[in-house]
Amino acid sequence: MSTRIVVVGGGTAGARLAQRLPVTLLGEEPHAPYNRVLLADVLAGRYEPEVIALPAPLEPVRRGVRAVRIDRAARTVECEDGTAVGYDRLVLATGSNPVLPPLRGLRGSRLPSGVHPFRTLDDCLELRALVRPGVRAVVIGGGLLGVSAARALAALGAEVVLTQQGERLMERQLDAHASELLREHVESLGVEVHTECRVSGLRQEGGAVTAVELADGFVLDAQVVVLACGVRPRIGLARDAGLKVRTGIVVDDELRTSDPFIHAIGDCAEHDGRVYGLAGPALEQADALAGVLHTQAAVPSVVGNRSAGARGVPPDGVWGRVGTTDGALAGASAPGGSVPTTTVPGSARPHYTGTRALTRLTLGGPVSLDLASFGEATPRPGDDVVQLTDATRRAYRKVVVRGDRLVGGVLLGDLAAVGALARAWEGDEALPPAPLLHLLTHDGGS
Template structure:
C-alpha cells in the first residue's frame, strides 16, 4: 500500500516537492508550475512564458484546481469543482497573496481597470497587453519586486514613476549607500523615483484608473498602476481547518503543522517565528520535507501499513534558511546586486567597506566577533560565493585582515 501524499499549491515549494516525490499536486493556476523569480523578465519581453516553466514533476499536475476545504477527520481535500482527494499526508504550499494597500478608490475584490498586482504569470501577461511605449505607469512599492517591475516597464518604453513610502529603495536588504547607488541606476533607466512618498488614493473614470494621488495632495497621471506592496501568507485554508496559524501556518522542524498528518512549506509556512517569502527557503523546505516523507519510517506510514522492524531512519531537521537576495537590473550598463544577513552594523561590530565610484561598485561586510553576519555587494559580485559560504556556514572567520573578505577570493 503506497502512501498518498497530496500537495495543495503549484508554486516553487509545491513543484519542488513534486519533483522529488510521487504526489498528487493540486495547482490553482492553469499554467504549468513556473519560476516566479523570472516574472519581471517575462514582463520586459526578455523571456517568453514557456521559458520560465519549472522542470517536470514526477506525476502530472492537476491544473486549475482550487482546494476549498480540508476534512481532517476523513483526511480529504474538497475542491471548488466538486471533486475530493483523499490523503495520508497533506502538504500545504499555498503561497502568498499580494498586499493591497488601503487606498481610496481601491476595493479588495474589484480592482479598477488599469490597476494590477504583480504576483502571478497571469498578472504579468495582463500587464504585457496594456503596456506600450509612452504609457504612464506608477509602481507603488519600492522593494525588490517594485524595483524589478519598474525596470521591466521602463524596458517596454513606459513612462514609469516608482513611489516608495520608506526612506529608500529595498530598505529591508540594503544600507543607505547601496540603496542610493541602486536609485541612481534605476533613474538612469528612465524611472522617476520618489521615496518617503505615501500614496493615499486613486482617481478614475468609467471604472478605469486615471491618476494616483499622494498624501501631500500631488497627483500623478497614470494609465497603469502596479501594486508591489509586499505579500501576505495565504493561510485561509489552514485556518478554516483549525490548524495553528499566526502570521503563517506554524510548523516544527519537520515542517509539520499542529495536525501530524499535515505539513506546510514555502511562503505560507511559519517556522521558528519566521515567514521567509523567498524562493531559496521554499526550495530548502521542500527538499527537507521530501527527506522527511521519504525516510521517516513508522511515524509517517499511512494507517494500516506494516512497517519493517528496526529503528526509525533519522531525518535531518529543518533549522531555518539563511536567505541571500540577488538581482540583476538591465540597462546600457547592467547592475548586479547581492545582499545577505544584517546590512546595518550594531555597536561593537566591525565593518569593511570598499567603494569604486568610477565603476559604480560597492562592497560592504559586517563582522560580529569572529562571525560574518551580513553584507551588501553592488556592481562587483566576484566575492559573493566565498562570502555566502562563510555566512551560511556560520563558522569562525580565518585569522586574516578583514579586508581580505572583500577580495575576489573572499580570503580563502
Template sequence: MSTRIVVVGGGTAGVRLAQRLPVTLLGEEPHAPYNRVLLADVLAGRYEPEVIALPAPQEPVRRGVRAVRIDRAARVVECEDGTAVGYDRLVLATGSNPVLPPLRGLRGTRLPVGVHPFRTLDDCLELRAAVRPGVRAVVIGGGLLGVSAARALAALGAEVVLTQQGERLMERQLDAQSSALLREHVESLGVEVHTECRVSGLRQTDGAVTAVELADGFVLDAQVVVLACGVRPRVGLARDAGLEVRTGIVVDDELRTSDPYIHAIGDCAEHAGRVYGLAGPALEQADALADLLLAEATAPPVVGIRSAGAERVGTTDGALAGASAPCASVPTTAGPPAGPSAPRTSVPTTAEPEAPRPTYTGTRALTRLTLSGPVALDLAAFGDATPLPGDDVVQLTDATRRAYRKVVVRGDRLVGGVLLGDLAAVGTLARAWEGDEALPDDAPLLHLLTHDGGS
C-alpha cells in the first residue's frame, strides 16, 4: 500500500489496525503496546507486564512520541519531540483519560502522594509498588474498573474499602439481583463495600493523602486512594484541529471525521451518537477501517464520461491517494477530433461495477469479567437487562452454586441478559443477541438459559 497512513495512539484499536496494515504508529507510552483489559491482573501480581503485550504490528511502533498538533492543510502531525510526520490518511486512536472527580483536595491534574488513577500500565506499576499487606486503600467508583481494582488490591493484602455513589455495583451492566450477588462475592474477598455513598474530599498531610471524606461526614482512613470514576474520550488533539467533537470525535459509517482525510476509532470515537469505551467495539472499528482502506487501495479506477476532445478520469476515492499520490490514467479510444462547429458528443466508457464499500454499523458489546479469589466468579452482561412493559423475562437463580441467569425478550428478539456464576449458555445467547436473530417460535424461553442455549 503506497498510501501513507499515520495512526496516533498505541492502544487496542491503533495496534489492531497496525497489525493489518503497514502504518506509522505513534505511541505516547514508553512501553510496548499492551492489553489494557488485563491491567488488574498485573496489579494483583498474577501477570508480569510483558505477559500482557499485544502481538507486534507490521511496522515498529514509535514509542514515547506524543502528537501535539495536526496541520490539516499540510497533512502533517507535529510531535512534542519536534518531529513532524506527513500523512495521506490519519487515524486518531487516542483512547480516553480517567475522570478526576471534583473533590476537595484535588486541584488540576497534580495528585497528592498516594492518589492514583487506574488507566495505564504506569498507573498499575506505581500502585503495585505502593501497596503492601495491611495498607488501607480506598477505591472511589464501583463500576467495572473499580470492582476490578478492589479485587486486585485485596489480592495484594491491602485493607480495601470500595465506595460507590450509585445504589449498586456495576449498575450500568447488572440488575439489582446480580449486583447483590456480585457484592457478596466482593465482600467475601475482604473488601468493605459502601453504596449510595458520595465522596466529597481528601485529607492530606505534607502532600500525602491520609483520609477520604464522605458527604455524610464519615471519614475513611486511607494511605492509598484509587480513582476509578470512569473515563472520558481523549479529544483535545481533534478539537484543536477543528474536527467535529461532541462527547467523542464524531465519525460516520466509514469512521471518517469531519475531515475526509482523518478517521477515528476506539474509545475516542463517537459513532451514531455513541461512545463505547470497550475493547470489543475498538477491535471491530479497527477491522472495519482496515477493510475499508484495503478495499480503496485495491479498487479499480472509476472512469468518468469522456467528451470528444477532452478526458476525465477519476479514482474510487481521491482522498486515499492523497495530494502526493500520482493520478491514475486510463487509456480510451476516440474518433477524429471534432471541429469547431461540430456538436460535442459524450462517449461512455465501461468499468467494472463497484463492490459495496465496507462500513461500520455499530457494535453490540458484551461485558465479561472474572473475579478471582478463593472461589472465582464469572459474569457476563449484554444489552438491556431492564424489562419494559410487555417484555418476557426468564430468570433462574441457584443459591447453592451462587449462579444467576436472566434474559429479556421483546417480541421475538433477545434484547439483553445477565449471567453470573455460570456462563455455559453465554456463547449461544451472545450470538443470538449480536445477530439480532428472531427466536424460534417453538422453543420454550426457558431453553435460552440451559447450558446449550437451547440449541
C-alpha cells in the first residue's frame, strides 16, 4: 500500500516536492503554485500572473484550503472548511509571514487602506491596481525585498521614496562600496532613498493612509505604503501541535521534526540552527526530502530525473531561473549543491546537509544592474581581500579569502566571474597556488 503524504503549503518548497512525489498538496492561496521570485516583475507589469506559474505537480493541488490544526494521534490535518485529511507522513511547508513593524497607526493584522505587505501574488495585484503615474509611494525597508519593490513601483510611474533604518541598502548582502553603487542605481530610476531613517508611524484619514511619519519629525506624503521589513517563519500550526520550534520548526538531516511522522521544509524549517528564508535552500530541502521519503515508503518517484520529458519534472532551465531572472530576488543555491538525493539501490541514504546560498538580483531600468553576493562579504582580521573597481563600467568585484579558502564575495555590474567563484566557494576546497587576483579575472562562466 502506498504511503499517504500530505503537504501543507503550496509555495516554492511544497510545489517542488509535489513535482517529485504524488502527494496531497493543501495550498492556502487560491492561485496555482507560482514562482515567488518573480513577484516584483508582476508588480512592475512585466509579467502577468499566469507567466510565473510553476510546472504542474503530479497530483492536483487543493487550492484555497487553510490547515488549522494537526491531530498527531489520529494523524489528520483539520482544515478551516471543516474537512480532515489523513496522513501517514505530513510535510509542513507553511512558508513565512511578512513582518509588520511596530508603527503608530498599525493595529494587529488589519492594515489601513493603501498599506500593503509585499509577499504574495494577491499583494502584487492589489498594489498594481492602486499604483498609477504620479502616485506617492513609500517603501519601508531597504533590503532585498524593499529594493525590488521600489524598482517595480518606479517602473509603474509612481513617485517612490525608499526608507531604510540601517546605514545602507541591502546591508546583509553587500559591503559599503557595493551598497553605494546600488543606491546610485536605484536613485537613477527616480527613487528617493533615505538611509538611517526610522519610520515611527502612519497618518490616516477615513481609514486610508495619507503620510508616513519619521522618528526625526519629518513627514512623507503617501498614498501607498509597502511594508518590506522582512519575513518570519510560520510556525503556529507546528507550535500548536506540540512540535519543537525555535525561530523555525526544528528539523534534523532528514528534514524530520520532533514527531517522526512529520517533516518541515522551506522558509518555516530550521536546520542546524539556521532558517534560510530563500528559494534555493527551499528547493534543495524539497529534493532531499523527496529522496528520504522515496527510500522509506513505497511511493512512485521521479527524484533524480530532471530531464524535460519526465512527468511533472521541469527541465533544469525552469528552476534554474530562480534568483537569476531580471528583477528577481532570491537566494539561489550555488552551482553543484551539496544535497545528496540519489535513490539508486545501494546508494548512501539521502539527507540534507545545509545550503550555501548565493543571492542574486537584477534591477531593470534604462541601464540594468546585476549584483550577486555569497558567504562573508565583510573580512575578519587576518583575511585577504581582493577587489577590482571599474568606475567607467560601474562594475565592482570583491572576494574575501581566509587562509586558503574563499569565504565570500560581492559582484556588482559585471557577473562574468560569478560561476567560477560560486563553485570555488561551494566546494570549500583549498584554492590553487595562483595570485589571488586570478579569482576576479577568471571568468569561468556564470
